[in-house]
Amino acid sequence: MDNIMNRRGLLRMAGAGALGLAAAPLLSACGGSGGGSGTGGVSNAGKQLAPWPAYVPFAGPKPDAPGDDTGVQPLYLTYPETLTQSVDDTVGDGSKVTALVVTYGPPPAPVAQNRYWQAINKALNVDLQVTVIPDPEYGQKMTTLMASGSDLPDIIMFTNLALPHSLEFIQARCADLSEFVAGDAVKQYPNLANIPTYAWKGMGRINGKIYGIPLERPMPANSLFVNRTAMDEAGIPKDWTAEQYLDAMKELSGERKWGLGWYKTLFTGLGCITYHAGALGAPNIWAVSGGQFTSTITTPQFEQAIDVMRKLVEAESVHPDSLTVSSTDMQSYFYNGTVASSQDGFGSLSPTTLTKINGRYELDLGRPYSPQATPWQSAGMFGYVTFKKAPADRIKLLLRISDYLSAPFGTKEYELANYGVEGVHFTKEDGGIKTTDLYQTENNNTLPFRYIGAAPSVLYLPGHPETAKATYEWQQATLPKSVPNPGQGLRSATQVSKGAQLNQMLGDGIAAIAFGRKPLSAWKDVVAQWKQTGGDQMARELAEEYAANQ
Structure with a gap:
């Protein structure tokens, strides 16, 4: 069996309880949800803090x-003409290593038919068996996995959800x-x-200790991706006022096309509003x-941003249908030009996205x-990987795997992890990487090793x-x-125990007002309910934690 846990097994686990109920046993199993001392405490206030890992930057190829x-x-x-090798020692010991990660793409072909997967296993010298959870199912399946008493994968990836x-x-x-690592x-x-260091800080400590390896992401947070060709044809400038923005979205709508597309998982918190809130200060x-x-x-x-929506x-x-x-469907609508703009994580700016757009328009x-x-910065990381408790030698092996997959741009290890095997998944032409047809199905999106280890990102498309130059100018x-x-x-x-509930409350409130089910004046009631349900308590706890980390 290629996966650590087949999908039927995961579905059986998912049926054990609803999202909110499945986590209940953890309170007794883990010793309570408070911030105090003991095994259940997650606060860092008053604790001895493990130092952040030393930062030793890679002296990579000179950028343009x-x-x-x-x-x-x-x-x-x-693309750099000469690559360095960042891992000299043998990574693995030939053993089986199991991993559980999220995916935002179609499922990968099994390892027996997947040359990319085979190449990674060979390079790591392990039998790396990966189970992928589709994004819409991630929350429920992870919650039921955590609530179960079953054996865990060696490597478990957590998103910022x-x-x-x-x-x-x-x-x-x-x-x-x-x-x-401290x-x-x-x-x-x-x-x-x-x-x-910002990625480690973005992940944070638990009870003063470091429990994960962050998956670094650049500073831009949830961003507005736009069809620059359509906007240029409509005479829409790059720098716009709020009124020009609203007019532009209307101008680009009609005849079964729309200026903007959201999607349902953006309404499980503040994702749908981040661009507008940052744009308005x-x-x-x-x-x-x-x-x-x-x-x-x-x-x-923030209330003004809801009004814009x-x-x-x-x-x-x-x-x-937002x-x-x-x-996945909204991304397809954006790729094919049905919607002229779409909010998404900055990580969506990738060769895979540009391949799917397939030259229909210029992306910006x-x-x-x-x-x-006040554009919002990201957390500095997409999520992090944790390792099942094990003897020190086993933990070191898992760290070596993450270290290999975190190799930086300009190394041989980065090339394999991100592009696959030369001559099979890509070729090098005209100073760059040119992917093959096989790469469209065997890549770091369908089989996301990038969620086990991730290099600090550079802007190379x-x-x-x-598109790379336009993005650089946008960042500047x-x-x-x-x-x-x-x-x-x-x-x-409170964030640990009620964060999902509080986020959903905000997402539901934003959706109700944006889509006309309630007036803008109803937002004050959402805020009051949020504060009473746990928002005020969360603010007090964060203030205590903030003081402890200064």
């Missing part, structure tokens, strides 16, 4: 344009990695040492003043539409240098004004 401290990525218009009691689960059943210890794994999730935390949802700028829907500028369609990103804009225009979330990486017992 440099990155900077605001988060602008180094730009590469051509708020899963009830996930931190308690990690502390109870996953390995404390502090002795292996401080200078990480230098035994040079590619992990190359992960910037709302703080990134939280604001801190005098050590006190205030939620962005209480600000007038309402106006978009009223003008029939939004795809009518509350029900999956992220939308700039903020007001002078007071093989075959699409103009946007990131200097961007703001971080001061609560990122901090621990709150």
Whole structure:
């Protein structure tokens, strides 16, 4: 069997309980949800803190344009002629290693028919068996997995999605990695040492300890991807006001086409509104003043952003299925030109996306539409991987696997992990990577090893240098004004136990107003309910945690 746990087994586990009920046993199993001491405490307040891993940057190939401290990525218009080798020692011991990760693409072919998978296994010298969970099913299946008493995979990937009691689960059943990666210890794994400190901080500690390896992502957060060709044809400028933006979305709608498409999983929290909130100057999730935390949802700028969304829907500028369609389907609508713009994670800017667009138009990103804009920065990581508790030698093996798959751009290991086997999945032509037909089905999207280890990202889009340059210019225009979330990486017992419920409350409230089921004035009731249900308590806990981490 190619997967660690076949899908029927996962479905049987998923049937054990509903999303909210499945996690209940963790409270007793893991010792409570409070922030105090003991096995159940996840707060770092008052705890001895493991030092962040030392940062030893990789001296990679010289870029065509440099990155900077605001988060602008180094730009590469051509592929390096000479690659270095970042892993000299044997990684694995020939044993079976099981992994569980999310996927946003179609399922991979089994390992026996998958030359990319076979090549990775050979390079790692392990039998790496991967089970992928489709994004729409991830929350429920992960929650039921955590609630079950069954054996765990060796490697478990967690996204930034708020899963009830996930931190308690990690502390109870996953390995404390502090002795292996904290401080200078990480230098035994040079590619992990190359992960910037902001990614480790974005992941955060649990009870003062380090339990995961972050999957680094660049500074831009949820972004507005746009069909630049359609916008140029309509005379829509790159720099626009709020009124010009609304007019543009209306101009691009009609004859079964729409200016904008959302998708249903964006409404499980603040994902659908992040571009608008940042464009109008709302703080990134939280604001801190005098050590006190205030939620962005209480600000007038955030309410104004909801009003922009309402106006978009009223003008029939939004795809009518936006509350029900999956992220995969909405991406397809964007790729084929049915919608002219779509919000998505910045990581969607990839060769895979550009291949799916297939030259129909030039891809770009939308700039903020007001002078007071505070574009939201990302968490600095997409998620993180944890390892099942095991003897030290086994943990070191798993760390070597993550280290290999985290190899930076300009290395042989990066090339294999991201493009596959030369002559099979890609060729090198005209100073760049050219993927083959086989790459369309065997790649790091359908078989996401990037969710076991991820290199710090650079801006290189093989075959699409103009898109890369346009993105670099967008970053230069946007990131200097961007703001971080001061609560990122901090621990709150309320966030652990009620985060998913609170996020859903906000998503439901935004959807109800944006799609005309309730008036804008109803937002104050959503805010009041959110604060009473746990929002105020979460703010107090984050303030305590923030003080402890200064």
